[in-house]
Amino acid sequence: xxREQAKIRIRELRDIINENNRRYYVENSPVISDYEFxxxxxxxxxxxxxxxxxVTPDSPTQKxxxxxxxxxxxxxxxxxxxxxxxxxxxxxxxxxxYPHRYxxxxxxxxxxxxxxxxxxxxxAKGLGGRTFTFSTxxxxxxxxxxxxxxxxxxxxxxxxxxxxIGDDVTVNVHHISNIPTVLSGSGWPQEFEIRGExxxxxxxxxxxxxxxxxxxxxxxxxxRNAASGSLKLLNPAEVxxxxxxxxxxxxxxxxxxxxxxDQALNAAASWGLPVSDRRKVCRDIxxxxxxxxYWDTERKFLPFATDGIVIKVNExxxxxxxxxxxxxxxxxxxYKFQAERALTKLxxxxxxxxxxxxxxxxxxxxPVPLSGTTVKRASLxxxxxxxxxxxxxxxxxxxxxxxxxxxxxxxxxxxxxxxDVTVPVFPDRCxxxxxxxxxxxxxxxxxxxxxxxxxxxxxxxxVHFISRKAMNVMAGDATIEQLYRxxxxxxxxxxxxxxxxxxxxxxxxKDRSAERFLAxxxxxxxxxxxxxxxxxxxxxxxxxxxxxxxxxxxxxDAIMAAxxxxxxxxxxxxxxxxxxxxxxxxxxxHIREIERLKAAGLxxxxxxxxxxxxxxxxxxxxxxxxxxxxxxxxxMKAFIEKHGxxxxxSVSGKTSYLLAGSKPGxxxxxxxxxxxxxxxxxEDLRKMTEDASAxxxxxxxxxxxxxxxxxxxxxxxxxxxxxGKGQLTLF
Ligand code: IVH
Numbered sequence: 001x002x003r004e005q006a007k008i009r010i011r012e013l014r015d016i017i018n019e020n021n022r023r024y025y026v027e028n029s030p031v032i033s034d035y036e037f038x039x040x041x042x043x044x045x046x047x048x049x050x051x052x053x054x055v056t057p058d059s060p061t062q063k064x065x066x067x068x069x070x071x072x073x074x075x076x077x078x079x080x081x082x083x084x085x086x087x088x089x090x091x092x093x094x095x096x097x098y099p100h101r102y103x104x105x106x107x108x109x110x111x112x113x114x115x116x117x118x119x120x121x122x123x124a125k126g127l128g129g130r131t132f133t134f135s136t137x138x139x140x141x142x143x144x145x146x147x148x149x150x151x152x153x154x155x156x157x158x159x160x161x162x163x164x165i166g167d168d169v170t171v172n173v174h175h176i177s178n179i180p181t182v183l184s185g186s187g188w189p190q191e192f193e194i195r196g197e198x199x200x201x202x203x204x205x206x207x208x209x210x211x212x213x214x215x216x217x218x219x220x221x222x223x224r225n226a227a228s229g230s231l232k233l234l235n236p237a238e239v240x241x242x243x244x245x246x247x248x249x250x251x252x253x254x255x256x257x258x259x260x261x262d263q264a265l266n267a268a269a270s271w272g273l274p275v276s277d278r279r280k281v282c283r284d285i286x287x288x289x290x291x292x293x294y295w296d297t298e299r300k301f302l303p304f305a306t307d308g309i310v311i312k313v314n315e316x317x318x319x320x321x322x323x324x325x326x327x328x329x330x331x332x333x334x335y336k337f338q339a340e341r342a343l344t345k346l347x348x349x350x351x352x353x354x355x356x357x358x359x360x361x362x363x364x365x366x367p368v369p370l371s372g373t374t375v376k377r378a379s380l381x382x383x384x385x386x387x388x389x390x391x392x393x394x395x396x397x398x399x400x401x402x403x404x405x406x407x408x409x410x411x412x413x414x415x416x417x418x419x420d421v422t423v424p425v426f427p428d429r430c431x432x433x434x435x436x437x438x439x440x441x442x443x444x445x446x447x448x449x450x451x452x453x454x455x456x457x458x459x460x461x462x463v464h465f466i467s468r469k470a471m472n473v474m475a476g477d478a479t480i481e482q483l484y485r486x487x488x489x490x491x492x493x494x495x496x497x498x499x500x501x502x503x504x505x506x507x508x509x510k511d512r513s514a515e516r517f518l519a520x521x522x523x524x525x526x527x528x529x530x531x532x533x534x535x536x537x538x539x540x541x542x543x544x545x546x547x548x549x550x551x552x553x554x555x556x557d558a559i560m561a562a563x564x565x566x567x568x569x570x571x572x573x574x575x576x577x578x579x580x581x582x583x584x585x586x587x588x589x590h591i592r593e594i595e596r597l598k599a600a601g602l603x604x605x606x607x608x609x610x611x612x613x614x615x616x617x618x619x620x621x622x623x624x625x626x627x628x629x630x631x632x633x634x635x636m637k638a639f640i641e642k643h644g645x646x647x648x649x650s651v652s653g654k655t656s657y658l659l660a661g662s663k664p665g666x667x668x669x670x671x672x673x674x675x676x677x678x679x680x681x682x683e684d685l686r687k688m689t690e691d692a693s694a695x696x697x698x699x700x701x702x703x704x705x706x707x708x709x710x711x712x713x714x715x716x717x718x719x720x721x722x723x724g725k726g727q728l729t730l731f
Contacts, residue, residue, distance in 0.1 A: 142199030175240035196248030204243030355460025470535030618645030627661030
């Protein structure tokens, strides 16, 4: 390749790598495998090596991928199809950002054992033949975190960000169960940083994805993306619910009293910090190889994802001597395991209809072992993907687990294609109800438009209605199916006229099960409005949007009365969601359904002052907010109201405070200055409310900044108890 060609290819590679970095670190929804990414990066590295004058400081070879949330326009974030929203359902728009005290770098990585040998030789040469050891560790596949402890207390948690500045996720980290807020033991330095990985164990990942699939939120591709998306969630209590865990592997600070990395981590463990005990100090390349080959097999039995082994020079003085390149330490390297893939035969394709009518092709495969489980089915995503793969029934196909867990078909082995293969036919009618399928502009999926008549969609909607984040009624999918098949429940409102006699018709149901179910339905009537709105299953109105809309309008009547313009004025509502809401409420059947649900006693407006107030710290205060905060603007307004304050949109003589976030409006700031209105920051506001909520723990107080309370009921304190008691007395 000559210089001109190299220049073009370098530009192309940088664009591809930057885009994939963004998808990986910011959107949490990568489209290529780690291996493919690493190969692109290797190509860029070798071209830049060949033409060093073409290296620029902004090349992705010179900096770490950034997870920083870029401030976006209000409308950008929650449009369907935007992976940021799709991938995590409730992404924060912007976090406070702080600089890292020490740059947060990545690791050089390789898939090649000979490069590990080369690393060992380089280190030995760099240290001039002195004796040293290596710490070998699992490479946890999660998202990097930097914790600062001051005076034995967790002070701040930052993501890697761009390596120099990270997003402040302290509030969320308080909800990760194995991260201590206060250290135990003794001898910890007054101030230190400890870095590690936040990851999601497989069990929590499977549970989360099952929930998301049921709610028709796109599942996370792998536990890493799930961990990273969850860490940046809007609602700290929900973070707690996601079952994240942490492992720490790098202690930093001034004048730390340790000679080796291993000693430092042992000390950290003695202070109650989560440190892996699957580490080993190795003396030479043979011991390193032994460790790698042991874990290459054994890692398949671990309850969490690992993607390799990290090899570090153990002596801290030698680490300092070897130092860093712009991007990596010279004292450590990662050996990465290749994602496993298997070749198997495609037997047939099912076309599954979901709750919203989306049709997903699912491949039925000859069972094949892959990373510890037997794979029989794999997703084919949509028609475009099937065309891209040029897949035929009877083909031999490659199956991979994205991040080791969800199987997907990544390719077809054309050399194995027999004569008897057949071209799959994507149905043009709903496989369930026979209605012609439609595909809207810009949609990857086909839909069955028979929303209220297609049995699968009806049952899917009923299941969604009672699901945990919606009405939270205790019943399984099989019960719902029976209720539907017996003609007892066709729409959600029918649940509330079920009688004991109706329920006794279900297979194996006795008095007690019927009573329990009725009690659970009764208790569900106390579900807050925002969950009821979510339960209705309006297309594109997920949990986060339902919350914003409910809080903005306060009642279903106000939402129904809103025209397009009014809807578009809400944070998080763009064209697609506005159209979906308008279409939903334009259907008289939906209005009748809402009337029936209202008559049954469900909440169709936000409770005012019914025990949900967190404090009266802001009573009598009129507050104007401007700029961006660590929570969305709607949440900030709700927070103010929860503490008794009143929101106003313009600064006047009646304004008590101007609450200024990042990038406040210059007009408002000027007006406040002219009128002598105090300008306060989010921290000041928190302080005011926290002082007033003295007695509640920090975790609970901060949970109030988000949405639901720590127990996930959405009701604070007494109100939550009430629901619990209500259920008990009814049983
Ligand atoms: S040490 C200065 N140790 O893998 C570099 N990193 O692909 C310190 N990782 O950036 C990192 N397990 O986020 C280290 N045992 C381990 C690790 C580990 C996972 C992550 C970390 C790192 C990335 C590199």
